[in-house]
Amino acid sequence: MNFTSTRGRLSVTSSEAIVRGIAPDGGLFVPENFPELSGALTAALPGMDYRARAATVLPLWLTDFPADELRESADAAYTGTFENNDPAPLHEVMPGVHFLELWHGPTCAFKDMALQMLPQLLTRAARRTAPGRTLVILTATSGDTGKAALAGFAGVPGVKIVVFYPRDGVSAMQKLQMTTQTGNNVAVCGIGGNFDDAQSGVKAIFADPEMRVFLNGKSLDFSSANSINFGRLAPQIVYYVSAWCDLVKKGSLKPGECFNVCVPTGNFGNILAAWYARAMGVPVGKFICASNRNNILTDFLSTGIYDRNREFYTTTSPSMDILISSNLERLLYHLYGGDAAAVSGLMADLKDSGRYQVSGVVLSKLKEDFFAGCCDDAETARTIGEIFRETRYLVDTHTAVAAKVCQEYRKSTGDKRPCVIASTASPFKFASAVLGAISQEALPEDGFEQLEKLSKISGMAVPGPLASLKGKRVLHPGCIARGDMAGFIRKFLA
Numbered sequence: 001m002n003f004t005s006t007r008g009r010l011s012v013t014s015s016e017a018i019v020r021g022i023a024p025d026g027g028l029f030v031p032e033n034f035p036e037l038s039g040a041l042t043a044a045l046p047g048m049d050y051r052a053r054a055a056t057v058l059p060l061w062l063t064d065f066p067a068d069e070l071r072e073s074a075d076a077a078y079t080g081t082f083e084n085n086d087p088a089p090l091h092e093v094m095p096g097v098h099f100l101e102l103w104h105g106p107t108c109a110f111k112d113m114a115l116q117m118l119p120q121l122l123t124r125a126a127r128r129t130a131p132g133r134t135l136v137i138l139t140a141t142s143g144d145t146g147k148a149a150l151a152g153f154a155g156v157p158g159v160k161i162v163v164f165y166p167r168d169g170v171s172a173m174q175k176l177q178m179t180t181q182t183g184n185n186v187a188v189c190g191i192g193g194n195f196d197d198a199q200s201g202v203k204a205i206f207a208d209p210e211m212r213v214f215l216n217g218k219s220l221d222f223s224s225a226n227s228i229n230f231g232r233l234a235p236q237i238v239y240y241v242s243a244w245c246d247l248v249k250k251g252s253l254k255p256g257e258c259f260n261v262c263v264p265t266g267n268f269g270n271i272l273a274a275w276y277a278r279a280m281g282v283p284v285g286k287f288i289c290a291s292n293r294n295n296i297l298t299d300f301l302s303t304g305i306y307d308r309n310r311e312f313y314t315t316t317s318p319s320m321d322i323l324i325s326s327n328l329e330r331l332l333y334h335l336y337g338g339d340a341a342a343v344s345g346l347m348a349d350l351k352d353s354g355r356y357q358v359s360g361v362v363l364s365k366l367k368e369d370f371f372a373g374c375c376d377d378a379e380t381a382r383t384i385g386e387i388f389r390e391t392r393y394l395v396d397t398h399t400a401v402a403a404k405v406c407q408e409y410r411k412s413t414g415d416k417r418p419c420v421i422a423s424t425a426s427p428f429k430f431a432s433a434v435l436g437a438i439s440q441e442a443l444p445e446d447g448f449e450q451l452e453k454l455s456k457i458s459g460m461a462v463p464g465p466l467a468s469l470k471g472k473r474v475l476h477p478g479c480i481a482r483g484d485m486a487g488f489i490r491k492f493l494a
């Protein structure tokens with residue numbers, strides 16, 4: 001199975017798609033067709049542990065990787081890196097509502113699920129497609145991707161990594177996680193601007209011909225750790241397959257029954273992975289797309305009009321503060337039946353006027369599959385408090401946005417099918433907002449005191465990766481204007 005571009009005809013192997021990250025025409029790599037889970041695999045998967053599930057699902061998407069490479073990759077990515085060696089536990093917190101906890105990895109957010117795996121895939125693929133060259137991973141982050149990518153790639157031979165984050169758009173803990181990163185192959189820098197500025201800057205650098213000449217002269221190639229890289233999406237498909245297996249195993253789902261998934265959405269990668277899981281046979285009914293106050297997707301999924309000409313808000317769920325959801329382009333490509341010209345047209349509209357409108361046919365397909373809702377910071381806080389009081393279960397701000405929209409969906413539609421909510425971050429990662437939601441007392445100013453206090457109230461231990469940040473030296477204090485990103489990269493690579 002090969003990959004093509006959302007914006008033109010092309011056919012590359014999965015290894016090439018992963019090494020390049022983004023297609024040369026500026027489009028995203030998409031699978032030419034969808035693999036299917038056979039009956040035999042479907043029967044066998046629930047009996048497997050997470051690593052074996054990954055080693056079973058990934059070869060169906062990444063068909064040019066030798067099977068033993070994918071088994072080794074799954075073992076390396078998911079052994080000793082996640083709490084209890086259980087990367088994606090499923091908890092039924094309210095009747096029919098299951099939280100898929102994806103944040104037990106080294107950086108306490110779901111990005112670890114993919115970014116512990118990506119370096120494994122990328123280095124193996126590069127050995128085959130670009131021997132002797134060094135990869136430069138270029139990453140824009142709204143907070144969680146940056147640290148997860150750094151944790152995955154620091155010290156990996158044959159790879160360098162550069163991370164740009166919006167100076168005022170990440171939490172104090174997120175910033176500390178990134179700026180204290182060790183390793184002589186890493187660079188981290190704040191930029192003046194928001195996540196979309198960082199992401200657009202990175203995309204422009206990818207497409208810059210002068211930069212290509214500079215890289216070539218040094219035997220360097222850019223690649224991406226953002227979810228525009230299919231190597232990020234493939235490992236995310238696995239956890240939806242895994243959640244299905246666990247629902248079946250627990251008896252929450254009978255053969256032939258569907259479940260819904262609800263995903264707190266930013267760049268549209270996580271929810272698209274769920275959509276890909278269904279394309280391969282996982283019985284998902286509705287995809288519930290949850291947004292914070294930056295509710296461009298809520299509007300889009302109800303009107304078919306994507307319009308980024310609106311105010312950008314900074315919220316308590318910063319990893320979803322995004323106005324350009326890159327992975328939507330992939331979904332559009334599939335819903336347009338592989339019509340790359342149509343997708344190119346929409347993306348040109350977005351670039352020129354900040355706006356596009358999909359066809360009536362595509363809008364009705366979107367509405368068939370998706371339900372969209374949004375939730376502001378006050379409702380987010382109320383939801384965290386409510387769930388905690390009623391169940392003693394604590395969720396972070398992003399997961400709370402999803403829980404709220406899931407509740408709204410179930411109430412307004414009466415759909416009682418089980419729902420899997422993607423729980424995307426540890427509540428400790430957003431301690432000040434979470435504390436504010438469950439306690440009336442004054443908030444300690446110091447971030448580490450906040451962690452202690454949250455631990456005391458919730459009875460949960462402070463996650464090791466956050467506790468250990470205390471006293472670490474800031475190694476990357478720098479911030480630059482967004483126009484200086486290319487210069488920063490040249491200097492780092494010089």
Ligand SMILES: *Cc1c(COP(=O)(O)O)cnc(C)c1O
Pocket residue numbers: 109110111144145227264265266267268269270271319320398399424425
């Ligand atoms: C990245 C992130 C999201 C958004 O996921 P997308 O794949 O970009 O839609 C949601 N919650 C958290 C905690 C994240 O880190």
